[in-house]
Each structure stands twice: as structure tokens, then as C-alpha cells.
Amino acid sequence: MPTAPAISTAGLRQKLLFLYLANTDLHAAVVAWSTFDGTSNDRPEMDDPDPPYATGVAAMRDGWRVIQVSPLQRPPAGQEFELGYLKHEVILEKLEPVPTEKEVSA
């Protein structure tokens, strides 16, 4: 039985992309987003007026791997109309090499 070739992650670091979608469909529109970059010491730039991807699937097509999606949970009885944190959170990752000092200063 063929096995998938092992993928080495040596020298790679994780970049995370949090997307919050309009509903549970990964084709749904992105309504909020965050980035966390393990390859850089810089703080994330914020206040972009537009999301980096229009949908969750658009990010996947650009090489982001989905590592977690929010489960579907009905609210407790009597709390159907109480709202809290953003729903439909999708966490995606990329593994990328750490830029060399030369690449950073270029």
C-alpha cells in the first residue's frame, strides 16, 4: 500500500490566518480577519479596509491549509437571541521558511 511521502517542516515556521465568515459555508464572505506571522518579528498591520480573501475557499486556493473550523452548536434553550463572539471562525496555516536578514533588509 503506497504511503504519502513524509514532509519535513525543519526550518519552517507557521503563519496563521483567522477568517470569520458570514455563515458556515466556506464559500461564504469573509467578515472579519486576523493574521499571526511566526516568520516575522513585526506586529501585524491592521485597518485594511478589505479582507485578504473574499471567502474561505479563496484562501485555500491560495495555498492556506484549514486546520480548524468552528463546530455547529445550537444555543442553549432560552438564549437563542443572545449574541457574543464571532461565529464561523476558520483557522488556516501556511508553513514558510524564515526570511534571512538579507531578505528582510532587501
Add this chain to the structure above:
Amino acid sequence: MNKPVAEAPSASARSAADLPTQVPGFDRRHLLTTAQMAAFVSEGFLRFDALVPAELCNALMAELNDGLYRPYETEGADWEAIWPEPLAAGRIFRMPEVHGIIESLVGPHPRYDHHCPHLRTGPDNGHQGLHQDAEFDPRPSGFDIQVSFFPHDIGPEHGGTMFVPGSHFRRVHESEIGRYQNVLGQVQTVCKAGTLVFWHADLWHAGRANRTATERYMFKLRLNPMVRQLKLWNTDDLHDPAVIAGVKKVLKRGQPWFGQQNRIETMNRVRLWRELTGDPTFDLNMYWTRTGNAPQAGYRPVR
């Protein structure tokens, strides 16, 4: 230089209900209109650009730089006793135009909760994480307000307070929403000196990085209502059909980040509007009327 502010009597020492509802000579034209109240219920804030004259802005800046406004002083005091003459903050927040907005939202004689001069010395690149102030707000009705006063011009690079319109019905725990870096529709404050933003105390917000080489101030004040928040604004137009049609339109106005929860957000607005107007029949799209429909009357068919 820190000058002590006169000790103010506690608001709990007297009942707001026993006090006159409005100060003598108060002009009701300074109260909010029904349309403005609907916008507050919908978006969670109202902004008034350059409302405070330059002379008062400059006076407050001078006092801030002299260190006169220690944050959180005299918590729980009577609002009227805070910052007596000639302190500029008292003169600003007791301007008839400002007084009318405050009274429309939290009623007469609110309780001073706290204030804090937010100073950000630039340049820096550290955005504050998104948060809701204080603690979980479990109140089934009623709300505090916060007032953000900008005593100098705030440009795009000053990192003025960012608000997420319509987020005030979300029950979250303070800075646990710091994971959310960008929300579609968020609004960063860029304004002229003298601008005031009056906001529901549960509105999501954050200070942004000040990328200039100058200091950036935002003077924040929190007030608690001491009366039931029922028809406190100028309700003379509350039964005008054209005004109510406008109210319905505003309360249905969605935000781009609502997504699937858009209808529930509308229902929460309706719930607050019912409380503020005392009208339990007000509804939009029959959302509450439908979900509350559980007929008990029996039916005997005629044979």
C-alpha cells in the same frame, strides 16, 4: 502638577428620582431627536463633529498637560459635582448641547463612573486589541454610556479610537475579542478638535497606533443612569408616522460583519427600542411577534 479635585458627594446619598428632571432654563431643543435615538440603538454610538469650541478644547489641553485629571478619581460621585468651575472638563460636559445628549441617553443626574485621559505618545506601531470595557454586562435592560472627547484634531495617522458599529449587543468578556484584528465596517475616528462620540458602553472598540511624532489625547468619561431609560429624549415626534417609518428603516440597517446573525441583531435592536419607548408591541418583520406566538385558546369546530 497634580491638583486635587474637590471631593464630590456620593450619588447613592440622594435619589435621582427626587431631583428635577432637567436643569432650570434647559432648552429641550438640545435633547436628541427620535431619529437620533434610533441611530444610537442601531449603531451603538452618535458622533458630533467639532461641537466644543476651540477655546474650551485648548483650555482642556492645557489642564491635561498640567496633570489635573487623574483617572478614576471619585468613582460613584454625583455627576453634577465633578470638575467644578473653572475646570474646562466641567464646562465642556455641561455645555447645554452636551448636557442634552447625556440626558437623552442616561437621564437626569447620572452617576459619574470614571473618566480617563487616554494619552498615546507617538510614534508607535502597537495597536490596542479590540475590547469591550469593564466586565461582562449581564443587565437585561439599561446601559451605561461612554463619551469620547477629542480635544485636538485627529488625523488618520493619530490612531484615533476605532469602533465596530452595531457590536453593543454582543456579550463578550472584555479583551477576549483581542483576536479580532479587523472587522468589516469598523470605523476609526478621524475628526476635528472638539468632536464628541457618545457610545453604548458595550460597544467594541480599540485605540490604534499613533504613527505621528506628537501626543494624541482622547478624554473618556463613563456615566451610569440613575433612572429608568424610558423616553428620555425629545419624544415630541414619537408618534409621527413619517418619523416611525424612518426609525424602522434605521433599526433594520445591517452591518457588513453581521452575516448570518443579521436577524438576531435586528431583534436585539427591537428589544431595546421597546424598552426605551415603553411600547411592547413594536416589532420589525414580526420577529418577536412570531416567536412569541403560542396560542392557548381552545377551538371547538362547529358541527
